Amino acid sequence: MKRVLITGATGFIGSFLLKNLLDSSYQIAIIVRKESSFKRIIESLERVQIIYSDYTNFDESESEILKFDPEIVYHLGWAGVDNTMHNNENILNVNIQSTLSLVNIILKGNVKTFIGLGSQAEYGPCNCVISEKQQTNPTTLYGIAKLTAYNIMNYNFRQNNIRFVWLRLFSSYGPADNENWLIPYLIKSLSEGVTPELTKGEQIWDYIYIDDVVSAIVSCGENDKTIGIYNLGSGTGYQLKSVIQNIRDIINPAMSLVFGTKSYAQNQIMVLQADNTKLRLDTGWNPSVQLSEGLESTVTWFLNNK
Numbered sequence: 001m002k003r004v005l006i007t008g009a010t011g012f013i014g015s016f017l018l019k020n021l022l023d024s025s026y027q028i029a030i031i032v033r034k035e036s037s038f039k040r041i042i043e044s045l046e047r048v049q050i051i052y053s054d055y056t057n058f059d060e061s062e063s064e065i066l067k068f069d070p071e072i073v074y075h076l077g078w079a080g081v082d083n084t085m086h087n088n089e090n091i092l093n094v095n096i097q098s099t100l101s102l103v104n105i106i107l108k109g110n111v112k113t114f115i116g117l118g119s120q121a122e123y124g125p126c127n128c129v130i131s132e133k134q135q136t137n138p139t140t141l142y143g144i145a146k147l148t149a150y151n152i153m154n155y156n157f158r159q160n161n162i163r164f165v166w167l168r169l170f171s172s173y174g175p176a177d178n179e180n181w182l183i184p185y186l187i188k189s190l191s192e193g194v195t196p197e198l199t200k201g202e203q204i205w206d207y208i209y210i211d212d213v214v215s216a217i218v219s220c221g222e223n224d225k226t227i228g229i230y231n232l233g234s235g236t237g238y239q240l241k242s243v244i245q246n247i248r249d250i251i252n253p254a255m256s257l258v259f260g261t262k263s264y265a266q267n268q269i270m271v272l273q274a275d276n277t278k279l280r281l282d283t284g285w286n287p288s289v290q291l292s293e294g295l296e297s298t299v300t301w302f303l304n305n306k
């Protein structure tokens with residue numbers, strides 16, 4: 001049984017990854033902080049080893065991590081994922097420090113494969129379909145921290161022959177997603193009969209359903225040929241207006257929407273779409289959940305779990 005260590009398992013994506021990996025024959029340990037909410041993974045807890053640690057002090061868990069002796073690490077944990085924290089200096093420091101201390105611990109063990117979650121934010125505004133060849137030019141501290149984390153890990157893991165995959169994720173969505181993202185916000189407003197504040201909605205956005213995100217992450221973990229940076233997105237650009245109308249139609253087709261009550265952000269990105277060719281070719285993975293199907297499941301979950 002291969003030993004797998006997961007960080008961020010209590011988070012949106014990590015919780016789905018944990019459930020997926022528990023269905024395979026892995027021995028799993030997760031790193032969580034004492035104050036973490038286990039609500040997303042409550043039914044999985046008795047099947048995993050829990051290592052308690054805050055990222056501000058990863059070193060406290062060093063001996064336990066080394067004792068578990070992971071062969072594969074899925075590193076999804078990150079402080080301040082949501083938009084409101086994207087220019088917070090303290091959060092930047094926490095993530096860089098935690099990256100450095102996690103790398104130091106990993107180098108003392110026998111890890112063969114390390115899969116990390118990066119972000120499209122590392123590329124910065126490009127208003128185009130983005131391939132891995134796109135120059136990185138992050139304009140938020142979040143994007144800068146992700147890119148720095150990538151560089152730290154890439155440098156160290158290459159030197160030590162650890163297979164390192166860095167998945168630059170675009171916008172994911174699904175059941176139990178964090179409530180401040182657009183899709184959960186819309187579901188909440190519309191289901192409460194509140195008219196949401198909307199821009200004109202002309203942006204083209206790449207939305208990928210959580211099951212497709214997780215199957216891509218796992219296929220990189222299991223496929224020894226994958227290495228380096230991959231874009232993780234559906235590869236399809238959806239106009240936000242149609243995504244919003246789709247959600248409205250699921251919840252209450254009679255409700256009218258007013259587009260343009262909210263101004264675009266300064267330097268608003270109008271096109272954010274992944275070229276996922278490299279990932280598809282190297283793994284055989286393909287996104288399989290249609291947007292309408294994914295939105296239906298997401299709305300249903302939120303309505304049943306208010």
Ligand SMILES: NC(=O)c1ccc[n+]([C@@H]2O[C@H](COP(=O)([O-])OP(=O)(O)OC[C@H]3O[C@@H](n4cnc5c(N)ncnc54)[C@H](OP(=O)(O)O)[C@@H]3O)[C@@H](O)[C@H]2O)c1
Nearest residue numbers: 008010011012013036054055076077078079081117169172
């Ligand atoms: N969601 C997206 O669309 C998206 C897009 C691009 C990249 N990503 C990346 O994908 C990864 C997972 O994202 P997500 O949406 O699942 O985020 P999330 O729900 O916010 O999960 C973040 C995880 O990190 C943990 N964490 C945060 N601060 C911590 C600290 N100081 N000490 C220990 N643990 C801490 C959280 O633990 P608690 O449960 O204790 O808070 C949680 O398990 C992140 O690396 C994120 O940057 C996500």
